[in-house]
Amino acid sequence: MSENPAAASAGQLAHTLLMVRPASFYGNPETAASNAFQHAIAASAAETLAAAQREFDAVVAQLSAAGVRVVVAAADADADTPDALFPNNWFSTHADGRLLLYPMAAANRRRERRPELLRALAERHGWRITRSVDLSGLEARGLIVEGTGSLVLDRDARIAYAALSPRTHQQAVEIVCRELGYEPVLFHAHDSAGREIYHTNVVMSVGPSLAVLGSALVRPGADLKHVFDALERSGKALLDLSPAQVAEFAGNVLFVAGGGRSPVVAVSRRAWASLTRPQRQLLELHATPVPCAVETIEHVGGGGVRCMLAEIFLPAAR
Numbered sequence: 001m002s003e004n005p006a007a008a009s010a011g012q013l014a015h016t017l018l019m020v021r022p023a024s025f026y027g028n029p030e031t032a033a034s035n036a037f038q039h040a041i042a043a044s045a046a047e048t049l050a051a052a053q054r055e056f057d058a059v060v061a062q063l064s065a066a067g068v069r070v071v072v073a074a075a076d077a078d079a080d081t082p083d084a085l086f087p088n089n090w091f092s093t094h095a096d097g098r099l100l101l102y103p104m105a106a107a108n109r110r111r112e113r114r115p116e117l118l119r120a121l122a123e124r125h126g127w128r129i130t131r132s133v134d135l136s137g138l139e140a141r142g143l144i145v146e147g148t149g150s151l152v153l154d155r156d157a158r159i160a161y162a163a164l165s166p167r168t169h170q171q172a173v174e175i176v177c178r179e180l181g182y183e184p185v186l187f188h189a190h191d192s193a194g195r196e197i198y199h200t201n202v203v204m205s206v207g208p209s210l211a212v213l214g215s216a217l218v219r220p221g222a223d224l225k226h227v228f229d230a231l232e233r234s235g236k237a238l239l240d241l242s243p244a245q246v247a248e249f250a251g252n253v254l255f256v257a258g259g260g261r262s263p264v265v266a267v268s269r270r271a272w273a274s275l276t277r278p279q280r281q282l283l284e285l286h287a288t289p290v291p292c293a294v295e296t297i298e299h300v301g302g303g304g305v306r307c308m309l310a311e312i313f314l315p316a317a318r
Contacts (some may be wrong), residue, residue, distance in 0.1 A: 001067030008108055011095065011155050011156050012109065012155050012156050012206070012207060012208045012255065013087075013207075013255060013256055013257040014027060014206060014256050014257060014311035014312070014313055015069060015114070015265055015312065016069045016070075016071060016125070016311075016312035017063065017068060017069070017070050017071070017255050017256060017309045017310065017311060017312065018070075018071050018072075018075070018087060018121070018160060018311075018312055019056070019059070019070055019071070019072050019073070019087070019308055019309060019310070020072075020073050020075050020084050020085055020086070020308075020310075021053065021056055021072055021073070021074050021075060021085070022049065022052055022056065022075050022082075022084055022085040023074065023075040023076065023077040023079075023081075023084065024045075024047055024049060024075070024077075024080055024081065024082050024084070025048055025049045025052040025053075025085065025297075025300070025301065026049075026300065027039070027040055027041075027046055027082070027301070028082045028083050028106065028108065028109070028301070029304075030103070030107060030108050030109070032302075033227050034105070034165065034167060034196075034198045035198045035302040036191060036193070036195050036198070036302075037198075037202065037214055037247075037249075037256055037298070037302035037303070038210045038300065038301065038302030039299050039300065039302075040300075041296075041299065041300055042304075048110055048296065048300060048302065050084065051296040052296050052297050053097065053298070054240045055111060055292075055293060055294045055295070055297050056085060056308070057253075058292065058293060059266075059292045059294060059305060059308060062165070062290055062292055063225065063256075063264070063266060063290060063292075066258045066259065066264050066288065066290045067084075067258040067259015067260060068256055068257070068258050068259075068264055068266075068290075068303040070241070071121060071125060071282065071312070073117055073121065074191070076105070076111075079111045079112075080108070080109060080111075081109070081111050081112045082301075083106075083108075083109055083112065083226050083281065083292060083301060083303070084112050085111060085302065085309060086149070086302070086303045086307040086310055087308075088147050088148045088201075088306075088307060088308075088309060088310040088311070089102065089109070089112075089146040089147040089149045089150075089199075089307070090102055090104060090112050090146075090147055091110070091113070091118065091147060091310065092147050092148050092151075092310075092311070093127075093129075093311065093312050093313045093314045094151075094155075094180065094313050094314075095155075095159070095313045095314075095315060096130060096315075097128050097129055097130030097131060097315055098129075098131050098132075098133060098180075098216045099115070099118060099129050099131070099132045099314070100133045100135060100147075100176065100180075101113055101115060101131070101132070101133070101134045101135060101136055101147075101211065102133055102135055102136070102145055102146055102147045102176075103136050103137075103138040103139040103143060103144050104136075104139070104144065104146055104147060105144045105146065105167050108114055108260060110136070110139070111212070111267070112131070115132065115134075115202045116314055121283045122317070126301050126316055126317045127312065127314035127316070127317060128309050128314055128315050128316060128317040128318065129263050129314060130194060131209060133177065133179055133262075135172070135175065135179075137224070137269065138175070140260035141185060142165070142169075143165070143169050143171050143175070144167055144168065144169050144172055145162075145167075145168055145169060145172035145175075145176055146167050146168065146224050148201060148310075148311070149167070149199035149200070149201050149303075149307060150165075150167055150168035150173070150199060150200055150201075151168075151173065151176065151200065151262075152165075152200045152201055152204050152205060152206055153182070153206070154206045154230075154234055154236075155239045155313075156208075156234070157225075157230075157233070157234035158180075158182045158183060159182060159183050159185055159207040159230050159234060160173065160176065160180070160183065160184050160185065160186060161185045161187075161200055161202075161206070161227065161230070162176050162185065162186050162216075163188065163189040163196075163197050163199070163200040163201055163203060163205060164186060164187070164188055164196075165196040165197060165198050165199070166196070166198070167198050167199060168199070168200065171184060172200070182209040183230075185226055185227060185230045186226075187206075187219060187223035187224070187227055188219040188223055189203050189217045189218050189219065189223060190216075190217060190219070191243065191246070191247070191293075192217075192219060192243045192247075193246075197217060198302075199303075201252055201254045201306055201307065202246065202249065202251050202265040202303075202304065203217055203246055203250060203251045203256060204227075204251055204318055205243055205252070205253045205255065205306065206234075206236065206255075207236075207265065207286060207287060208255060208263060208286070208307075209235075209236065209237060209239050209253060209286050210239060210255075210282070210283070210285075210286035210287070210317050211231050211236040211237070211239070211294060212235060212238075212239045212241065212250050212251055212253055213227070213231070213238060213239070213240060213241065213251070213252070214238050214240075214241040214242070214245065214246035214250075215227070215228075215238075215241075215247055216242065216243050217243055225254070226246070229245070234238060237282070237286065239279055239282050243271050243281075244274070245271070245274045245275065247270050248270050248271050248273070248274035249270055249271045249298055249305070250267075250272075250275060251276050251302035251304070252268070252271065252304035252305065252307065253266060253271065253306055254266045254306040254308040254309050254311075255287055256287075256309070256311070257280055258288060260288065261284070262287055263287040263288070263292055264287060264288050264289075265283060265286075265287035265288065265289050266288065266292060266306065266309060267283075267289050267290065267291055267292070267305065268291065268293070268295075268298060268305045269291045269292060269293045269295070270294075270295060270298060271291075271304065272289060272291040272294050273303075279285040292305050294308070295310045
């Protein structure tokens with residue numbers, strides 16, 4: 001491994017993160033059927049939102065303190081979008097200035113798409129959007145791929161890992177990969193109860209020099225070999241997670257550029273607690289962990305800290 005993991009693959013690390021502060025937050029009834037990580041709680045809607053906002057603000061503060069550049073936008077208060085704090089599902093940005101807008105499975109999540117917000121932020125922060133690719137029309141054909149929830153991108157190796165599910169359709173993945181020039185690595189993954197993993201980014205993450213994967217949840221045989229072969233070709237070390245650790249959101253982490261020589265890895269407190277000492281030590285060889293307390297967001301929303309972080313790879317405006 002390179003002495004400086006960030007230098008080994010700077011293209012894999014976003015220079016800026018966008019986070020959307022929730023104006024509403026509750027268990028989304030339109031996504032519950034496909035997301036086994038969602039759970040109901042007895043607290044009132046106001047209490048649940050307040051808890052989520054406190055957790056959100058703490059994540060912003062912790063990542064900022066670690067040297068990560070975080071841009072915060074407010075959710076549209078009139079849109080009633082309970083999952084707006086998970087913006088990585090509706091868009092992705094790329095180093096050549098491309099902006100992709102994605103087809104979403106739930107009708108109320110489609111209201112999260114705000115390309116006008118991204119254009120305003122680009123103007124304010126000096127980002128350059130060279131081309132917008134709106135794939136939302138795929139919804140009319142029943143084709144869904146929910147951004148970097150569905151796609152775990154190895155941007156240097158140009159590989160897109162995708163666990164197929166009701167939120168991640170093969171044809172839609174292939175359309176995105178043709179647009180971006182990526183190799184699709186498609187596989188099936190199921191939790192311990194046999195339910196499909198709803199988003200790829202809860203079972204795996206790819207950093208500059210390390211991949212995190214719950215390999216026991218990937219369908220054995222050709223699917224698992226396909227994933228392992230791609231990771232080996234890209235030269236990644238592997239932190240392998242147990243099914244129980246995936247259930248604690250240990251796969252839902254994000255490697256990002258911070259203020260030091262080493263990458264930062266955003267990880268939830270719950271996920272960090274689930275790791276063994278050797279696993280923590282392996283992760284720390286490749287990145288500086290920033291454990292964040294997001295228990296309400298994980299339990300109610302069914303998404304973890306990585307889901308809250310939309311990577312900005314857009315180049316600087318000239």
